[in-house]
Amino acid sequence: MAVRRHAVILAGGAGERFWPASRAKHPKPFLKVLDGKSLLDATIARARRFASRDCVWVVCGMEHERNVRRATGLPAKRVLVEPERRNTAMAVGFAAVHIGADDPDAVLAVLPADHAIPDAAAFVRDLKLAATAASDAGALITLGVQPTRPDTGYGYIQVGPAASRQHPRLRRVRRFVEKPKAAVARRYLRSGSYLWNAGIFVFTAAAILEEMEVGAPELAKALAPLRRSPRVRSGDRVRRVYRRAPSLPIDVAVMERSRRVWTIPVSWHWSDVGTWLSLAEELGVAPGESRILDGEVVFDDQGGNLVWGGRRAVALLGVEGLAVIDTGDVLLVTKLDRSPDVRKIVGRLKQQGREDVT
Amino acid sequence: MAVRRHAVILAGGAGERFWPASRAKHPKPFLKVLDGKSLLDATIARARRFASRDCVWVVCGMEHERNVRRATGLPAKRVLVEPERRNTAMAVGFAAVHIGADDPDAVLAVLPADHAIPDAAAFVRDLKLAATAASDAGALITLGVQPTRPDTGYGYIQVGPAASRQHPRLRRVRRFVEKPKAAVARRYLRSGSYLWNAGIFVFTAAAILEEMEVGAPELAKALAPLRRSPRVRSGDRVRRVYRRAPSLPIDVAVMERSRRVWTIPVSWHWSDVGTWLSLAEELGVAPGESRILDGEVVFDDQGGNLVWGGRRAVALLGVEGLAVIDTGDVLLVTKLDRSPDVRKIVGRLKQQGREDVT
Numbered sequence: 001m002a003v004r005r006h007a008v009i010l011a012g013g014a015g016e017r018f019w020p021a022s023r024a025k026h027p028k029p030f031l032k033v034l035d036g037k038s039l040l041d042a043t044i045a046r047a048r049r050f051a052s053r054d055c056v057w058v059v060c061g062m063e064h065e066r067n068v069r070r071a072t073g074l075p076a077k078r079v080l081v082e083p084e085r086r087n088t089a090m091a092v093g094f095a096a097v098h099i100g101a102d103d104p105d106a107v108l109a110v111l112p113a114d115h116a117i118p119d120a121a122a123f124v125r126d127l128k129l130a131a132t133a134a135s136d137a138g139a140l141i142t143l144g145v146q147p148t149r150p151d152t153g154y155g156y157i158q159v160g161p162a163a164s165r166q167h168p169r170l171r172r173v174r175r176f177v178e179k180p181k182a183a184v185a186r187r188y189l190r191s192g193s194y195l196w197n198a199g200i201f202v203f204t205a206a207a208i209l210e211e212m213e214v215g216a217p218e219l220a221k222a223l224a225p226l227r228r229s230p231r232v233r234s235g236d237r238v239r240r241v242y243r244r245a246p247s248l249p250i251d252v253a254v255m256e257r258s259r260r261v262w263t264i265p266v267s268w269h270w271s272d273v274g275t276w277l278s279l280a281e282e283l284g285v286a287p288g289e290s291r292i293l294d295g296e297v298v299f300d301d302q303g304g305n306l307v308w309g310g311r312r313a314v315a316l317l318g319v320e321g322l323a324v325i326d327t328g329d330v331l332l333v334t335k336l337d338r339s340p341d342v343r344k345i346v347g348r349l350k351q352q353g354r355e356d357v358t
Numbered sequence: 359m360a361v362r363r364h365a366v367i368l369a370g371g372a373g374e375r376f377w378p379a380s381r382a383k384h385p386k387p388f389l390k391v392l393d394g395k396s397l398l399d400a401t402i403a404r405a406r407r408f409a410s411r412d413c414v415w416v417v418c419g420m421e422h423e424r425n426v427r428r429a430t431g432l433p434a435k436r437v438l439v440e441p442e443r444r445n446t447a448m449a450v451g452f453a454a455v456h457i458g459a460d461d462p463d464a465v466l467a468v469l470p471a472d473h474a475i476p477d478a479a480a481f482v483r484d485l486k487l488a489a490t491a492a493s494d495a496g497a498l499i500t501l502g503v504q505p506t507r508p509d510t511g512y513g514y515i516q517v518g519p520a521a522s523r524q525h526p527r528l529r530r531v532r533r534f535v536e537k538p539k540a541a542v543a544r545r546y547l548r549s550g551s552y553l554w555n556a557g558i559f560v561f562t563a564a565a566i567l568e569e570m571e572v573g574a575p576e577l578a579k580a581l582a583p584l585r586r587s588p589r590v591r592s593g594d595r596v597r598r599v600y601r602r603a604p605s606l607p608i609d610v611a612v613m614e615r616s617r618r619v620w621t622i623p624v625s626w627h628w629s630d631v632g633t634w635l636s637l638a639e640e641l642g643v644a645p646g647e648s649r650i651l652d653g654e655v656v657f658d659d660q661g662g663n664l665v666w667g668g669r670r671a672v673a674l675l676g677v678e679g680l681a682v683i684d685t686g687d688v689l690l691v692t693k694l695d696r697s698p699d700v701r702k703i704v705g706r707l708k709q710q711g712r713e714d715v716t
Contacts (some may be wrong), residue, residue: 020673298688298715299703312689313715315378315703316391318696319680330656331682332669333691338676345657345673357656357671 003135004055004106005128007047008095010088011040011060011068011113016343017275020330021308024358029113030067033279033293039114044072046117048261049124050109051129054078057099058113059091083239089253090245092201093212094224100205101230107131108208110201110250115272116282122268130202130264140211141202142173142255144195144263145270150185153274153340155197155251163262173263176256195263198270201250208254215257218246259303272335276323276339285336287320295326305337319332361493362413362464363486366406366453368446369398369418369426374701375633378688379666382716387471388425391553391651397472402430404475406657407482408467408489412436416471417449441597447611448603451570451581459588460561461583465489466566468559468608473630480626488560488622491525495620498569500531500613502621502680503628508543511632511698513609515557521620530620534614540556553621556628559608566612572700573615576604608714634681634697638664643694647680652683663695688715 015028022028029040037045047056059080060068069080092110099106109127117123130141144157160172176197178189188194203211209227213220217229222245225237232238246253255261273279281289288303295309297316304320312329323339325332334342348358373386380386387398395403405414417438418426426437438452441623450468450624457464467485475481488499502515518530532553538546546552561569571578580603583595604611613619631637641649646661653667654672662678668686681697683690692700707716 101384125637298634298707298712303429309689312684312687315688315690316692317690317699317703318693321690322677322691324689326670329670330673331667331684332673332675333677333680333682334674335676341659341675345675349656 003131004103005051005131006055006057006099006106006108007051007111008092008099008108008219009040009043009047009056009111010091011058011064012082012085012088012091013112015114015274016346017340018279019342019346020327020332020357022327023327024355025063028273029303030071034116038071039116039273040068040071042117043111043113043115046120046123047264049111049120050127053138055106056306057095057194059095061085077233081234082242082245083234086242086245086248087218087247088199088250089212089216089248090222090242092250093209093219094226096205096208097223097226097230098233100209103342104204105135105207106205107135107204108201108205109318112199113352115198115200115270117268117270119268122266123270126264126266126268127200127202129167129169133164133170133262134202134204134207135265136166137164138204138207139163139170139260139262140207140258141170141262143198143200143202144171144173144265144312145198146265147194147196148190150182150189151196152179152182152185153252153278154272155179156185156188156194157197157263159193159195159265161261166301170262170264173261195265196270197251199251199272201255205231207260211258211260216246216248216253219248219253222246234325274340276306276325276342277285278332280336284328290316339341359578362461362488363409363564364413364415364457364464364466365409365416365469366450366457366466367398367401367405367416367469367471368404368449369416369422370440370443370449371470371472373472375698376637377689377700377704378685378715379683382687382713383421384425385422385518391631392474392640395513396429396490397474397631398426398429400475401469401471401473404478404481405467405469407478408485413464415453417453417615419443435591439592440593440600443605444598444600444603445605446557446608447574447577447606448580448600449564450608452584454563454566455581455584455588456591460569462562462564463493464563465493466559466561466563468557470557472631473556473558473628475626475628477626478600480624481482481628484624484626485558485560487525487527491522491528491620491622492560492565494524494563495522495618496562497521497528497618497620498565498613498616499620499622501556501558501560502529502531502623503556504623504625505547505552505554508540508547509554510537510543511636512630513537514543514546514552515555515621517551517553517621517623522573528620528622531613532622534609534703553623555609556586557609557630559613565618569612569616569618572650574604574606574611577606577611580604596668632698634664634683634692634695634700638681638694648674 015022157172160174163170293308299315302320310326373380514535516532518532521528651666657673660678668684
């Protein structure tokens, strides 16, 4: 029997570093920042090339269910709604239990909803290769992106020897490394044996649930009631399960602990579009070159800026390397290279109870 | 008979470097930028301490007559309305003819409507001293401000010897100098014999009109029909006069050419508040110290910025030395030290026919 491929899109992240465009009620996956499409739209489009129509799933929070369904056109039964946010391990576990109930050998590709991967064809080719290997070998496969700069905002994967004769491109993973310091990141880049951890994973439902038993027993224990009634996908039982579930990233809960983890090194362009800076890079902002996401820039003598202008005419004089983001109720002006700290602003505003602007 | 003192407030300037807050229909004198008062309000208040209630005049363009009257409460007869803009020499000539018709020996203090002079008491004291000297000697007196930095945005006055035994603080003027280069400005500052030309002048109506005959005959010729019917202050005759009048600054037309020009060196703080930078200085913006003219700044980690936030919550991350000016329809972000170039933006937008944002 051919491998049954499913795409499980995780749309749970808030994208706080995209404030003020990204808000609690309108988070990052819904932002139309690349070619006028939302990141979620683009992810769905890629997923459709990997999985058949009835094998594309989205996992999201209750507050986003309506928006997800409107944006994607998915039927209710393929939107898995989490009653509380419990990080990615639980989201993947929920999907694996649900999909695996019908077909434990189904291959799941776990795809964050808010990444940029311009070369969809190359991406889908490698994802299918990973799916075949995951199916053949029962491995947990993580996509490892060839780094192009010593980025300190990504986690890294140290590549080990070839994983199997049958799948020569697959490699064992020696270890996962958290976001490194700059000097360490430079060493990784030079060494050639480190890849970016893109947070894109491929495994069978059976394999990931088994490895959760081993690596994250408290998670497996929380999932047990769902496994006993895998067709229950909402209501009190799911709420009780979520209330008790640990909040863990899938990387930490399973991938970093499992002995069955392989990686497929890929060289196509990928970005998690995590900050205004990385979006600026995606859009081609460079010294002297500004990019306008929306609105009208009537003057900009230096360039090198990212502007989301809303309904105002924007004039920039003598400034460069800035993001100017105007959402009508909030105006953010930040140095692009400081934009990862935008989450500090959001954190402080939340502390102050400013739901009106977060 | 005691000297009859009049204050003639010139409210003709557009203040383009204060764009986008300053607009064709809402120019700089009307901006509430200091202590919540408009610059015009503050100028009127100072004028009232120099001249009696019925001796305070404003000269303005037709498009601002309503606003001037509403803002100042002046009766129509003391607002001299120019049918076209013809620079300051014509505005002063118009006022001198009109006021001088009743009283040629009346002393006029010519006051730009949009300057900042925090120490009104010291200012009025010196202005009265100048008025007495102007009345006694028939001199044209310009207030010369002791420079505190080598400013290249102001014109300078080179001070000559004492002007008269009777008025020991008054000095002859050796020459007027246009805005100098930085090195020259530094030399002026060191020399101690140069003062800033504040554009504040004191003379009798008779003296200024006489000196216009000598220094600016084409101006005097244009004014002649008004002098023959000095009580005509509007209508076709005034329009015809203005159509033919030359457009000259009073400095160039008269002060720089006359041999009767004295100066009174003053050391109180004065600024023409010509740019966002100079306003920032007035307001005490300094490294680490931001100032908010309006609106709500919810985050500002560096300081040193000037914010006019309109109705938006403003967040500033990693930026300093900026002016962020939001007028609802236009957003300007400029380095404060580039703010004199704001007029270039206005010039370009006018060329493009963008009346909507100029």
